[in-house]
Amino acid sequence: MRRILIVEDEIIIRQALKKLLERNSYTVDDTGSVDEALSKNLDDYQLIISDLRLPGRPGTDLIKEAGTTPVLIMTSYASLRSAVDAMREGAVDYIAKPFDHEEMLNSVQRIIRQREERTSRPGRAAANNSTTPQRSSAEIKTRIIGSCEPMQTLFKRIEKVAGTDATVLIQGESGTGKELAARAIHELSRRADKTMISVNCAAIPESLIESELFGHEKGAFTGAVAARSGLIEAADSGTLFLDEVGELPLEAQARLLRVLQENEIRRVGSITSKKVDVRLITATHRNLREMVKEGKFREDLYYRLYVMEIRMPPLRERGQDITEIAEVFLRLTSDRMGKSGLLFAPDTLDTMLHYPWPGNVRELENAIERAVILVDDHLITTELLGIEIEDDELEQIEARLASTSPAQMRPLSSRAVKENLSLDDYFLRFVLEHQDKMSETELAQKLGVSRKCLWEKRQKLGIPRKR
Structure with a gap:
C-alpha cells in the first residue's frame, strides 16, 4: 500500500486532500506542522505533500529531513517565487493552490512511480531484471x-x-x-x-x-x-x-x-x-x-x-503525457544551458495540453528549448514557446479552455502585466469590462487586432475567458 503524509495547517484543505487521495487507494496520514511531521518516521512514506507556509517552520524544512522520500510543495500563486526556491532546495515538484483534483492526482502518481522505478532500477544493469515489468x-x-x-x-x-x-x-x-x-x-x-x-x-x-x-x-x-x-x-x-x-x-x-x-x-x-x-x-x-x-x-x-x-500515437492523443514530457525537456534543456529553477506558468501547461502539436514530440522539444533561451526570469509563459496557432486551432483551444471551471482559470505572473503598462492596462480593462457583452470576434474588432492576437494577449496578461 502506498503511504502519503500530508502536512497542512488549514484543516479544510487537509481533509479534502486526504479524502481525495484515499478515494484513489492511497493510505494517508496528516499533520498540521513540520514538528508534528518530524515525530513520525518519514521513511515509511512514499511521498510527503506539504504546504509551503506553516506555523513555526516552513514546509521546506522537511526536504532535508525526509531523506530519500520526495516532498511535493503546495503554495499559493502569490508565493510562486518561493516555490521556485523550494525546487532549488530539493523539492521534487510544486503545485499551486487551489489545486485541481486531476492535476494533483497526476502529480502524485508520477512522483511515486518515478521513485519506485529509481529504487527498483538503480542502474542500467538492472534493466534486464526479470522481476521488473x-x-x-x-x-x-x-x-x-x-x-x-x-x-x-x-x-x-x-x-x-x-x-x-x-x-x-x-x-x-x-x-x-x-x-x-x-x-x-x-x-x-x-x-x-x-x-x-x-x-x-x-x-x-x-x-x-x-x-x-x-x-x-x-x-x-x-x-x-x-x-x-x-x-x-x-x-x-x-x-x-x-x-x-x-x-x-x-x-x-x-x-x-x-x-x-x-x-x-x-x-x-x-x-x-x-x-x-x-x-x-x-x-x-x-x-x-x-x-x-x-x-x-x-x-x-x-x-x-x-x-x-x-x-506511434501522435502527441495530441496522449493527454497528460504532454506535460510530463514537457517537464523532462525543461529539466534537460535548463541543465544543459545552466539555467536552474525554471517552471511552467499554469496557463502555459493548459495551452500545451490543448494545442494539437502537428510536429509532435519534436515540435514540443524545440518549443521548450526556445523558451529556455528567451526566458528572463524563472517562469515559462505561453508566448515564449513561439508555437504557430492557426485560426481553426485557436478556436478549438478557446472552446476547450472556455469549458474549464472557474477554479481552474488561473492567472499568470503579474510580471507580464507590468510590462508596457499603459497599453496593456487599457487592453486589460477593456476586455474585463466588455467580455460579458461581446464575443471574441467582436472584442478583437473593437481593439483592432486579430482573434489570435487577442488570445495571445489573454495568455500574456492572465485574463481568463468567461464560460
Whole structure:
C-alpha cells in the first residue's frame, strides 16, 4: 500500500486532500506542522505533500529531513517565487493552490512511480531484471516517456516483438519518436550488445542509396576507387533501422527484398553474394498500402515488412503525457544551458495540453528549448514557446479552455502585466469590462487586432475567458 503524509495547517484543505487521495487507494496520514511531521518516521512514506507556509517552520524544512522520500510543495500563486526556491532546495515538484483534483492526482502518481522505478532500477544493469515489468525498462532505457493508454499498448507491443527476430514496421507521424521505438526493440532484444545502425532513406540521394546500403566493388561505377562494404553488411548480427523506408527507389526495394528472403547481400558490381544475419526494423510516416496501389512500392516487399506493425500515437492523443514530457525537456534543456529553477506558468501547461502539436514530440522539444533561451526570469509563459496557432486551432483551444471551471482559470505572473503598462492596462480593462457583452470576434474588432492576437494577449496578461 502506498503511504502519503500530508502536512497542512488549514484543516479544510487537509481533509479534502486526504479524502481525495484515499478515494484513489492511497493510505494517508496528516499533520498540521513540520514538528508534528518530524515525530513520525518519514521513511515509511512514499511521498510527503506539504504546504509551503506553516506555523513555526516552513514546509521546506522537511526536504532535508525526509531523506530519500520526495516532498511535493503546495503554495499559493502569490508565493510562486518561493516555490521556485523550494525546487532549488530539493523539492521534487510544486503545485499551486487551489489545486485541481486531476492535476494533483497526476502529480502524485508520477512522483511515486518515478521513485519506485529509481529504487527498483538503480542502474542500467538492472534493466534486464526479470522481476521488473519490461514496460518500465523500455521507458527508462530509451527515454520514451508516457503513461497514457496508447503508450501502455505501445510498451506491451515492444515487449512482445523485442524477444523475436521478426521484421517490424513502425508507422506514425513525423516527430512521434519512431527511432526511439526502434532502439527500444533493439535494446530489449538478444542483439542488444551488437550494433544498431540507423539509416534515413530520405536523406540519401537516389543514385547512391544502393551503394550505401549494399556496398560496392572497386570500379563498379565512376568514382568507386576501392571496394566498400554497405550499411547492411556493417549491421551484421545486429539491427538495421531504415527510417522513411517508403522513399526507397524500386530497384533498391528489390535488393532489400532479397535480403529478407535469402538473408544475403550482393554488393553493387559483384557477382557473388554474402550471407548476413540482420534484424530489420523499418519506419515511415507514409501510407505504404496506398503506395502499393499506386505502383510506388513493391507489394511483395510490403508484406515482408508488415510482419509486425507498431503505431506511434501522435502527441495530441496522449493527454497528460504532454506535460510530463514537457517537464523532462525543461529539466534537460535548463541543465544543459545552466539555467536552474525554471517552471511552467499554469496557463502555459493548459495551452500545451490543448494545442494539437502537428510536429509532435519534436515540435514540443524545440518549443521548450526556445523558451529556455528567451526566458528572463524563472517562469515559462505561453508566448515564449513561439508555437504557430492557426485560426481553426485557436478556436478549438478557446472552446476547450472556455469549458474549464472557474477554479481552474488561473492567472499568470503579474510580471507580464507590468510590462508596457499603459497599453496593456487599457487592453486589460477593456476586455474585463466588455467580455460579458461581446464575443471574441467582436472584442478583437473593437481593439483592432486579430482573434489570435487577442488570445495571445489573454495568455500574456492572465485574463481568463468567461464560460
